[in-house]
Amino acid sequence: MMFRDLQWGLVVLVAVLVALHFVLRIGYGLGELAPDLLLLSLLVTARFVKPGTAAGIGLFLGFLEGAMLPMTMGVSAVALVILGYVGGRTRKWFSDDNVVFLALYFFLGKWVYDGILFLFAGARPGMAADLLVISPLASIYAAIAGLLALFVYRKLS
Numbered sequence: 001m002m003f004r005d006l007q008w009g010l011v012v013l014v015a016v017l018v019a020l021h022f023v024l025r026i027g028y029g030l031g032e033l034a035p036d037l038l039l040l041s042l043l044v045t046a047r048f049v050k051p052g053t054a055a056g057i058g059l060f061l062g063f064l065e066g067a068m069l070p071m072t073m074g075v076s077a078v079a080l081v082i083l084g085y086v087g088g089r090t091r092k093w094f095s096d097d098n099v100v101f102l103a104l105y106f107f108l109g110k111w112v113y114d115g116i117l118f119l120f121a122g123a124r125p126g127m128a129a130d131l132l133v134i135s136p137l138a139s140i141y142a143a144i145a146g147l148l149a150l151f152v153y154r155k156l157s
Helices: 009-028 037-046 051-068 070-092 100-122 128-156
Strands: none
Touching: 009 051, 009 128, 037 051, 037 070, 037 100, 037 128, 051 070, 051 100, 070 100, 100 128
């Protein structure tokens, strides 16, 4: 049975993060001021599922984001598939208990995501500066939000 080992607390966490992503970014109009909770939901999920499953979830989340923001349709789906697969592979290399690793995992995940968008979306003026200055700051923001989400998840489960 496919759902035998499914952790329903994780499903709820991911659903809340995905909903909050769109509520904050689109509903409240915060845009880039809100952390990338969609990416964080994928990175958290990738730590608990197989790499292929994480890539499939990344594809779904990429299409979901593309449905809400059509200008990122294919690029975000490709980036989330890559990050889902790689994130799923890190599970056997590193422990979940190491806070430093998890902070770096979220930080690098967001920065690599922005780098993939930079490579595939086409260059625009100032984009390289965004990748080198703004993206690391957004990655720190995402890492803090990801650690907070995992802390809440572990306290509630």
